[in-house]
Amino acid sequence: MHKEDRLPQSPKEGIIFALIISIISVNTIAPIIMGMELGFSKENYLETLKVIPIMWVIVMILVRFVAGPLVGKVLPKFAGKTDGFNARILLNTLLNVTVLSILLTIIGTWVGTKQISLEPFQNFFHSWFRNFGVAFWIELLIAQPIARFVMKKLHSKEASRTKAVNL
Template sequence: MYGAIISTLTVLFMTSFSIILAVGEFNGDVAFAILKTIPIMWIIVMIIESAIFGRIAEALAAKFTQPTDSFNAKIVFRILFTVLGMSAAMTFIGDIVGNGFSTEIFSYWLKNWPRNFVIVLIAESLVIQPIARFAMVKLHESQDKKAQLEINA
């Protein structure tokens, strides 16, 4: 659930941002293009994050932190490594989904990836991850309350 919240918010934000930036304006056609692209990008993100980059980020975070390090220290490394891998892959994949495969894709990637990395890192750190953590806290509180009611009944 946590990963689904993060992936959904990131896909909504970055797909919209990238398409609007590429077109240069927002209108009905752009909104329709965003709505068509979001499900495709969400499926791709869910697959590669859970199968590849989430696992790599978890392993790297474990290498760079100690068991005694705080949760916040561990989550910062996890965010950094996940965003690093996902932004690199999705900048490339997003260009293919949006424009098809061409020889210029590599020069576009070199130009767009640093920008995408910084934007997603800031969005993940300041907005997306806190929203997902808040949702999970509320879910756990609800589950604990329900379990307590069942015990008392």
């Protein structure tokens, strides 16, 4: 999958890809989960907006230092050598969302309530299944496809430029 034009092929593209996914994810998943938890209202949405920058930083740290390395080790154990791009992306998304939703069900509650408590552990399974479902479908249907589309367009432009220079 290294030369797949729908995926980043350099560190700079990796940062762009991660920014697209994380910004979309944090700005959609957090408000939906908060709305489901506290009710959908303008006041709850505005409260969510106050937490989003903090959550975005936490998500980026968790992706880089926890989910990424963990999924990188587990993915090869489940992905077959003949699995196609879509199968690998689906498995990668499933594993990343699983790890992140487990951690963020706990950490997100602490950040949202501005206190460390046992509450996220007491309500873990109810909250985690809901959070996982919201995050998985947002990632699968919105964030990941948009990021891959941007990568494909970026690589297409680069190929056009290279072709024009070589003519």
